[in-house]
Amino acid sequence: MTLEYAVRIERLAETDGGGYIATVPDLPGCMSDGETPEEALRNVQEAIASWIEAATAWDTEVPRPSPPLARAG
Template sequence: MTLEYSVRIERLAESDGGGDLATVPDLPECMSDGETPEEALENVQEAIISWIETAKEWKMEVSKHPQASAR
């Protein structure tokens, strides 16, 4: 089964190190960053997998109906 999650990407201020931050609204605290929006999106894919694996280990519920649209 493949689940698709919405990802929000925002530019980080230079004072915060610059680059882009990718967050997943349906998965609390699931995020990653990158030098470009594309890199942040690529990196957050691994964060999503890790988040779901950890949630299953901790017997946490994983949303089976994530938001469908990318932002």
């Protein structure tokens, strides 16, 4: 089963090493980073898979993705 989670990507300050951080609000502590937003997004996909794998191994419930926000058009 493939689940799609919302990802938040933010630019890191140069004092924090620069680049971008990607976090997954529905999965506490699930995050990754990269030099570009695209790299951070690719890397966080691996982090999501690892998060779900670990939760399953620890017999912890895996949260379902939050529904997408409605966009005003």
